[in-house]
Amino acid sequence: MAAMAVVALVTASVAIPERAPVQHDIRPAAGWKTRALSEYDAGVARTPGDTPVYVFEGEQPGGTVFVAGGTHGNELAGYMAATLLVEHARVTRGRLIVVPHANNSAVSYVETTWRGPTSFAIKTASGVRTFRFGTRLTNPAHQGEPDPPKYRHPASTEALDGKEARNLDRAYPGKQGGNLTERIAYAITGLIRREQVGVAFDFHEAGVHSRLAMMIVANPKNIDLGAAAVLALEGQDLSMKLEPSSPGFRGLSHREWGDHTPARALLFETPSPAFEAKTAGDLVNDAVWPLARRVGVHLATMMAVVDAYNGEPGVRPVILTDVPDVKALSRSGMGPFLR
Amino acid sequence: MRATRGGWSVGAVVLASLGAATLAHGDDVTFARPGLITAIGQSADVNVVKILLNTQLKLGLEFKPLAQVGDLAGMKTVVMVVGASAKGLGAAGLDMDKELARTRGLLQAARAQGAQVLVMHTGGESRRGKTSNDLIEVVVPDAAYVVVVASGNKDKFFQTLASKRNTPVAEVEKLSGAGEVVKGLFKQ
Numbered sequence: 001m002a003a004m005a006v007v008a009l010v011t012a013s014v015a016i017p018e019r020a021p022v023q024h025d026i027r028p029a030a031g032w033k034t035r036a037l038s039e040y041d042a043g044v045a046r047t048p049g050d051t052p053v054y055v056f057e058g059e060q061p062g063g064t065v066f067v068a069g070g071t072h073g074n075e076l077a078g079y080m081a082a083t084l085l086v087e088h089a090r091v092t093r094g095r096l097i098v099v100p101h102a103n104n105s106a107v108s109y110v111e112t113t114w115r116g117p118t119s120f121a122i123k124t125a126s127g128v129r130t131f132r133f134g135t136r137l138t139n140p141a142h143q144g145e146p147d148p149p150k151y152r153h154p155a156s157t158e159a160l161d162g163k164e165a166r167n168l169d170r171a172y173p174g175k176q177g178g179n180l181t182e183r184i185a186y187a188i189t190g191l192i193r194r195e196q197v198g199v200a201f202d203f204h205e206a207g208v209h210s211r212l213a214m215m216i217v218a219n220p221k222n223i224d225l226g227a228a229a230v231l232a233l234e235g236q237d238l239s240m241k242l243e244p245s246s247p248g249f250r251g252l253s254h255r256e257w258g259d260h261t262p263a264r265a266l267l268f269e270t271p272s273p274a275f276e277a278k279t280a281g282d283l284v285n286d287a288v289w290p291l292a293r294r295v296g297v298h299l300a301t302m303m304a305v306v307d308a309y310n311g312e313p314g315v316r317p318v319i320l321t322d323v324p325d326v327k328a329l330s331r332s333g334m335g336p337f338l339r
Numbered sequence: 340m341r342a343t344r345g346g347w348s349v350g351a352v353v354l355a356s357l358g359a360a361t362l363a364h365g366d367d368v369t370f371a372r373p374g375l376i377t378a379i380g381q382s383a384d385v386n387v388v389k390i391l392l393n394t395q396l397k398l399g400l401e402f403k404p405l406a407q408v409g410d411l412a413g414m415k416t417v418v419m420v421v422g423a424s425a426k427g428l429g430a431a432g433l434d435m436d437k438e439l440a441r442t443r444g445l446l447q448a449a450r451a452q453g454a455q456v457l458v459m460h461t462g463g464e465s466r467r468g469k470t471s472n473d474l475i476e477v478v479v480p481d482a483a484y485v486v487v488v489a490s491g492n493k494d495k496f497f498q499t500l501a502s503k504r505n506t507p508v509a510e511v512e513k514l515s516g517a518g519e520v521v522k523g524l525f526k527q
Binding site (some may be wrong): 242243 | 386387389391394424430462463465490513514515
């Protein structure tokens, strides 16, 4: 009888440098509680990938809405919309969970090719406040391993440029003990699952002239929520396009959150002048697409989807209040709505 | 009502609710149920039209984005929501050749059984690339009526195609206007 050898397969964790995460000037309104992403996976604890998780639980029980901003650290309307929610919104029924800087490592540096500002200021009643502007990808010094020559998501047949290994929106559902980007993705997917999120949003930006600008991308299982939002937003003079997640382009939030958790998953794209070389000088006060208007588009689209979600049979509704509308934001800027 | 039939202007009343729409003279065109909504080009515009016609207007049309010839059995109306999406085609396992073949098959079946075709284009300029145009050129000549959102018809492409058969074209500013037009076309 041949002896059986038992081979223990040990998957080595990527060594991530211990370093304090970037701190942000976010001032939660009354009623918000602060947690940390590392509560959902210890793999991001004591790393630059840890990031605050804000939770508002309404007095009445209901479902849970999740918002991620800052998946890409240079898509400022996304993380400023998330920040505004934490500083101004309230919940009367259900829960709202917000991660303003989903990839906190991505705001720790800027690309060497970037010639624009690395921060921007907004005047508020409490004074001028400053916010960071980062880049699209995890800081290479935090990743724990060098970029591969080509990056291929485990479920994808498509090979991307190697640096896309540091793109949080190509890493979902993530990997426990993986590189920092995979760990962040794993923790966020775990949060959505553990908190029984009903509908999850990922706020992004694209170039002003990109086909992605003013687009809702929805997991196919919940495309009708996006369709209902398109119709509702028309009443606010907002024209959004709608696309389903691609079946072969993997690792994106709307695709993997929707496929790996029970949550409905949607991603929004607003047009950012920061991607246009000629207008990158002022990140806030663009003549056509000022930051406040783009933030308003994100919030209006989120509210339209939540409204449609609440109308679905059998769901546990979520009632959000004190979310500024796009007209008020366009008229007054973000200042009056930040603390 | 300002109206066109294949490009002919025959009246002038602006309905505020339609947002300065240019409407077809469609008094003699009506659609009957049962009807079916299908996607031509597999864009998500078909989901928006479904919400508009079924959820909001409660027309009760069957919804089959990938309808095959057999699905038309008993149908009196086929609503074709035209606009190409590479993602949508890929997700459905289709390429343009297959989608064109499916479309031609549906049109042929509709003609054979006397079902009327209502063409809707709601995706605006972003659904007017070559692939979308190829599909539009196939469906509009078989339409009994065309509804198009104006941002996708700046070149009056739909009127040009429709004029060959004097098919009425309703151009609306907004999706809500498209709903109003379609609601008026289903009289029973």
